[in-house]
Amino acid sequence: LVEEGPLRAAVRVVRSFGKSTVVQELRLAAGARQLDIETEVDWQESEKVLKAAFPLDVHAERSTAEIQFGHVHRATHDNTSWDAARFEICAHRWLRVAEPGYGVALLNDSTYGHDVTRAPHPDGLGTTVRLTLLRAPHSPDPHTDLGVHRFRYALAPGAEVTDAVREGLALNLPLRAAVAPAVPALVSTGHPAVTVESVKLTEDRSGDVIVRLYESAGGRARTRLKVAFPVTEARITDLLERPLHPAETDEDGLIVDLRPFQILTVRLTPA
Known part of the structure; x- marks a missing residue:
């Protein structure tokens, strides 16, 4: 022991x-x-x-x-x-x-x-x-x-x-201890089967933010994507970050629907 x-x-x-x-x-x-x-x-x-x-x-x-x-x-x-x-x-x-x-x-x-x-x-x-x-x-x-x-x-x-x-x-990806004030999660979802895989800046250096998530349990999922910074525009893109269509939004944030194992890429334009 x-x-x-x-x-x-x-x-x-x-x-x-x-x-x-x-x-x-x-x-x-x-x-x-x-x-x-x-x-x-x-x-x-x-x-x-x-x-x-x-x-x-x-x-x-x-x-x-x-x-x-x-x-x-x-x-x-x-x-x-x-x-x-x-x-x-x-x-x-x-x-x-x-x-x-x-x-x-x-x-x-x-x-x-x-x-x-x-x-x-x-x-x-x-x-x-x-x-x-x-x-x-x-x-x-x-x-x-x-x-x-x-x-x-x-x-x-x-x-x-x-x-x-x-x-x-x-x-x-273990937690790293640091002395700093508490801050909210940059991006989060409310569904246990929806996993945020990566958050990064766009490749075109425009300052937009890419959020890539996927459905991990093999079923359909509908959830809300919560973002800790103000956003002026949200678009769904392909894996090469080319825009496909506007993301579904309401007054509380972004709403995403995923099919089984679907990979979804969201492009966010900060305010």
């Missing part, structure tokens, strides 16, 4: 394998359901794969993995040779397995290889999710992956798809 307080508790686990050592810190914040894990590996093995395994009491027929601006479903069985050959799959910031009414998400910070298998459980069938950390192949470099590596990932029990999207973003 390396940390025990009113806000967080942490446990450090040290393991060895061959000539290698693995040091893990497992942290649980007060009131949180998410287990944060930091792993430091001094890897001195060759042609061996290191994975972090999570045997879960979840009867999942498929896994759900994030891809850019959406997610994809994959079966967990290996009924065919094609299924068996797909021994590893990729996921962007999160991978989720679920049964009706309950799901678990594995969040990662730039570690994208996974495998998902069905596993026996005393009361039925469970699911094992593994995150591939290191491979150490001989080609193209005989010293590939040797040395010290650090990984951040987290396990989020009870997570829906929208929870996985939000927490996956938070893990990859």
Whole structure:
């Protein structure tokens, strides 16, 4: 036990394998359901794969993995040779397995290889999710992956798809502490499935602001886009920021309608 307080508790686990050592810190914040894990590996093995395994009491027929601006479903069985050959799959910031009414998400910070298998459980069938950390192949470099590596990932029990999207973003873009007065969010939405992906200036250097958002749950969504600065004009554009049509507005702001996994780009002209 390396940390025990009113806000967080942490446990450090040290393991060895061959000539290698693995040091893990497992942290649980007060009131949180998410287990944060930091792993430091001094890897001195060759042609061996290191994975972090999570045997879960979840009867999942498929896994759900994030891809850019959406997610994809994959079966967990290996009924065919094609299924068996797909021994590893990729996921962007999160991978989720679920049964009706309950799901678990594995969040990662730039570690994208996974495998998902069905596993026996005393009361039925469970699911094992593994995150591939290191491979150490001989080609193209005989010293590939040797040395010290650090990984951040987290396990989020009870997570829906929208929870996985939000927490996956938070893990990859952690908060930075600063001494400054409180300010409202520059851009926000009121729908859990509508994700603000980026806020930036336009490429034409006009001073207009681009807000790019997308629907992340695979359904239709209608929400209001709240902006923390006065705007004189709002237009919907394509991905190259070319105007398509005026955005729908009312006295309280912008209203956006999104189809499943739709990417929407809004161009705002500040007052």
